[in-house]
Amino acid sequence: MIEARNLTKRYGSTVAVDGLSFKVGDGRVTGFLGPNGSGKSTTMRMLLALDRPDRGAVRIDNQKMTSFAQPMRTVGALLDASYVHPTRKAREHLWALAVSNGLPRSRVDHVLGLVGLSDVAGKRVGGFSLGMKQRLGLAAALLGDPRNLIFDEPANGLDPEGISWMRDFLRALAAEGRSIFVSSHLLSEMALIAEDLVVIGRGKMIFQGPVREFVGAAARSWVTVRSPQVGAIASALEASGAEVTRSADGGIDVVGPSSMVIGELAAHLGATLHELSPRQGSLEEAFLQVTAEAVEYQGQPEPDHGAGS
Amino acid sequence: MIGLIRSEVVKFRSVRSTVVLLTVAGALVVLIAVLQARDIAHHVDDPGTVASQQLGDLTGGVALAVFLFGALGVQVIGQEYRFNTIRTTLAAAPNRWKVLTAKFVVVTVACAAMSALMVGACLLVGQLMLDGFSIDGTDRRIAWAIPLFAAGWSAMGLGVGAIVRQPIAGILILLGEAFVAENVLVNLFPRTAPWLPFANGVQMAMRDSGGDGPGGEVVLRSVLAGGVYFFLVTAVVLAVGAYLANERDA
Numbered sequence: 427m428i429e430a431r432n433l434t435k436r437y438g439s440t441v442a443v444d445g446l447s448f449k450v451g452d453g454r455v456t457g458f459l460g461p462n463g464s465g466k467s468t469t470m471r472m473l474l475a476l477d478r479p480d481r482g483a484v485r486i487d488n489q490k491m492t493s494f495a496q497p498m499r500t501v502g503a504l505l506d507a508s509y510v511h512p513t514r515k516a517r518e519h520l521w522a523l524a525v526s527n528g529l530p531r532s533r534v535d536h537v538l539g540l541v542g543l544s545d546v547a548g549k550r551v552g553g554f555s556l557g558m559k560q561r562l563g564l565a566a567a568l569l570g571d572p573r574n575l576i577f578d579e580p581a582n583g584l585d586p587e588g589i590s591w592m593r594d595f596l597r598a599l600a601a602e603g604r605s606i607f608v609s610s611h612l613l614s615e616m617a618l619i620a621e622d623l624v625v626i627g628r629g630k631m632i633f634q635g636p637v638r639e640f641v642g643a644a645a646r647s648w649v650t651v652r653s654p655q656v657g658a659i660a661s662a663l664e665a666s667g668a669e670v671t672r673s674a675d676g677g678i679d680v681v682g683p684s685s686m687v688i689g690e691l692a693a694h695l696g697a698t699l700h701e702l703s704p705r706q707g708s709l710e711e712a713f714l715q716v717t718a719e720a721v722e723y724q725g726q727p728e729p730d731h732g733a734g735s
Numbered sequence: 736m737i738g739l740i741r742s743e744v745v746k747f748r749s750v751r752s753t754v755v756l757l758t759v760a761g762a763l764v765v766l767i768a769v770l771q772a773r774d775i776a777h778h779v780d781d782p783g784t785v786a787s788q789q790l791g792d793l794t795g796g797v798a799l800a801v802f803l804f805g806a807l808g809v810q811v812i813g814q815e816y817r818f819n820t821i822r823t824t825l826a827a828a829p830n831r832w833k834v835l836t837a838k839f840v841v842v843t844v845a846c847a848a849m850s851a852l853m854v855g856a857c858l859l860v861g862q863l864m865l866d867g868f869s870i871d872g873t874d875r876r877i878a879w880a881i882p883l884f885a886a887g888w889s890a891m892g893l894g895v896g897a898i899v900r901q902p903i904a905g906i907l908i909l910l911g912e913a914f915v916a917e918n919v920l921v922n923l924f925p926r927t928a929p930w931l932p933f934a935n936g937v938q939m940a941m942r943d944s945g946g947d948g949p950g951g952e953v954v955l956r957s958v959l960a961g962g963v964y965f966f967l968v969t970a971v972v973l974a975v976g977a978y979l980a981n982e983r984d985a
């Protein structure tokens with residue numbers, strides 16, 4: 427379990443992270459969302475005691491990061507795939523890390539196999555593609571078989587097949603009971619793998635909880651109706667105060683009444699229904715709406731100039 | 736701690752530039768020893784000259800090699816910042832004092848060992864190439880002092896590297912300090928001579944201390960006091976580097 431309490435970090439006059447508190451539970455993937463420059467990478471560096479928070483504290487399995495003699499056995503991280511020395515071979519990169527935590531050489535070969543890099547283990551990392559470096563970073567994070575994993579945009583640079591591989595990989599890791607904290611801008615991916623979300627904007631907490639709740643609260647929901655008598659249904663719904671939009675293919679999208687209410691109304695009108703589908707906006711839609719609001723609250727009309735990490 | 740030292744050894748070995756630097760430093764000293772020995776052997780028959788044929792006449796390349804050892808010291812920490820591997824390193828070993836200690840041990844031992852090897856090679860060169868080759872008390876001091884000073888200057892590099900966190904800048908600072916700043920300073924203000932760490936320290940590894948200029952106006956500390964002063968300065972630089980590495984964000 428990873429726990430952040432009131433984490434705050436300033437860089438000069440920029441408040442990169444502002445009083446964040448959250449928990450990353452065991453056995454689940456917790457997605458970490460926020461626009462560019464919202465403080466995700468900074469938060470992750472503080473979780474790992476790389477950056478010193480101005481205020482607040484971090485606990486990993488209820489302990490301070492600095493109290494672990496061999497932290498790789500408790501927490502593994504992939505912050506940025508480019509954090510490698512180009513003239514070092516992949517196996518040596520992992521071996522140097524392993525030996526610092528008293529891990530046996532067999533772990534190096536094991537994780538290389540897990541991420542599918544066994545064949546290039548003896549190659550210098552400088553020649554690796556971004557996707558290969560991501561896999562190497564993942565292997566490094568898994569060296570100590572840790573219960574807690576922190577990944578900063580691990581799908582960055584992966585091809586579609588790699589992304590789908592990463593998805594299954596993270597799910598499998600969570601299924602083994604680990605806590606997984608992962609940031610990503612690929613919201614459709616996040617919708618597939620995360621159960622919980624931590625959403626931040628400008629360093630502040632916007633939402634923390636199950637994905638379903640986030641999407642339910644923030645995204646639009648509507649009902650698509652198709653019927654030979656669609657005109658009559660639409661008029662009746664409009665008369666009752668519902669918001670009705672006609673779509674190009676002859677159906678209507680209704681915001682307001684539930685599908686049950688619409689179904690009963692149709693029956694009352696004696697209309698035949700060809701389709702009556704409740705629909706909900708995507709995680710992406712919810713995210714865009716919520717983070718746009720976060721920007722407004724702070725009275726910042728300009729777009730976010732987040733410099734990235 | 737043993738694990739961290741082993742890890743630093745793996746990192747040191749597995750990067751081309753560090754291995755190349757160390758090897759070049761060794762080869763340089765031996766090459767210069769061979770050239771010196773040839774030169775001495777050539778002049779030894781000149782009438783009216785008494786050619787010195789001491790070990791200390793062959794180890795002159797050390798002054799150059801030491802620069803490479805300093806660069807190595809900068810590299811072992813500067814490269815980690817340059818490629819951001821310091822974050823991977825510190826996420827695996829959050830105690831930064833221990834990480835720096837491991838780096839200190841590895842780089843100083845590597846430089847001292849390579850220098851000891853070089854001294855041995857110079858000895859061999861002297862014995863093979865010079866008929867009148869001999870070793871006196873000063874040579875014995877040099878034989879000890881070369882590995883010691885090499886280790887010290889690499890530690891200085893480590894300290895500077897931890898402060899500037901940038902390999903090129905760190906190497907230029909070391910080079911500029913030893914070969915430019917100290918010379919300029921002592922020429923403008925001769926009274927600064929006892930306070931120059933490199934000039935005072937390097938004497939212990941030299942047969943004729945560069946202490947007095949033609950007019951005898953440059954007065955360094957004695958070999959022993961100069962050495963002690965050099966190691967003190969090194970310790971301070973290292974301590975500042977370690978403090979900053981500990982305080983700053985990785």
Ligand SMILES: Nc1ncnc2c1ncn2[C@@H]1O[C@H](COP(=O)(O)OP(=O)(O)OP(=O)(O)O)[C@@H](O)[C@H]1O
Nearest residue numbers: 437442461462463464465466467468732733734735
């Ligand atoms: N070392 C640093 N020095 C100064 N400012 C920094 C530093 N690191 C981050 N920042 C600033 O802190 C803010 C948060 O940056 P951070 O990289 O954490 O955002 P992020 O959410 O990871 O963004 P992205 O999605 O682009 O990766 C930004 O305004 C950034 O410019």
Ligand SMILES: [Mg+2]
Nearest residue numbers: 466467734735
């Ligand atoms: Mg980031």
